[in-house]
Amino acid sequence: VVYEIGMFKNSCELVLRELKQWMTPEKAKTSITTFPSSAEIIPEPLGVVLVISAWNYPFLLSLDPVVGAIAAGNAVVLKPSEIAPASSSLLAKLLGEYLDNSSIRVVEGAVDETTALLQQKWDKIFYTGNGKVGRIVMAAAAKHLTPVVLELGGKSPTVVDSNVNLEVAARRIISGKWGCNNGQACISPDYLITTKEFAPKLV
Incomplete structure (x- = not known):
């Protein structure tokens, strides 16, 4: 737990330090054919992000993507791993008490609850876990052309x-x-x- 909290604290500090720069519009090059126009890249939130996290680092792998998603202006639905039920319950309790419920919700449960979540339309899905479930997540996301981040395990x-x-x-x-x-x-x-x-x- 100490390792997880330390790593998560570093992530929060990075976001607090860099967020203003990340939010700043960035000038983009234009061609002579569009003269005298100008262009810039403006960061915008995607909407509502689903985060499905793993059991092996139940706090870090749940909260790290949540912080990134909220920092980018999104709302988040977090589905912690049912394999770490005490951590899942604690996350649901603490996030419900200390964070704005309009920006984050925690859904506890197992396969049925995850399946129900994946049937919904999301603006982005972030999944950490094994390749078998990763394929299920990808197939569900494809129905809505939802962008996905898959952090999949393997053999090292x-x-x-x-x-x-x-x-x-x-x-x-x-x-x-x-x-x-x-x-x-x-x-x-x-x-x-x-x-x-x-x-x-x-x-």
Whole structure:
């Protein structure tokens, strides 16, 4: 939890520091054929964003995209993971108490609730989780041509050359696997790749 809160605090500080610049219209080039016109890119909110978050970092992966969406002027519906029910309930309670309910709502539940949410039309969907559900999210979004951000998990290999310092490599592999969130990070090492001759020594 300390790691999650620290990372989330950094995200909030970044948004507070940079938001004014992000909101500033940006001059755009025009061609001679449109002279004497001028053009600029003006950031605008999309509307209502659906955020479906994962269980392994229940606060960070829920709140990080929420902050970005609200900073961009959008309203948000957050669907926390049902696999972390205590965190989900806490998010629903705290966000309901301390934030403007016209800008954020939390929907708790499992597959049925998520399916019902995906049947609605959204202005953007941000999903963190596995590829199987990612395909379902993408298919649902395609019906409305909704833009989607998919942060999908996978398997993370660690390549170990036979010329490395074995003790240093072993410490780094262990730290990468269990040092952060007890190995629940999606980028923690899942398997090792090395030469056939070096494998017995490494293991």
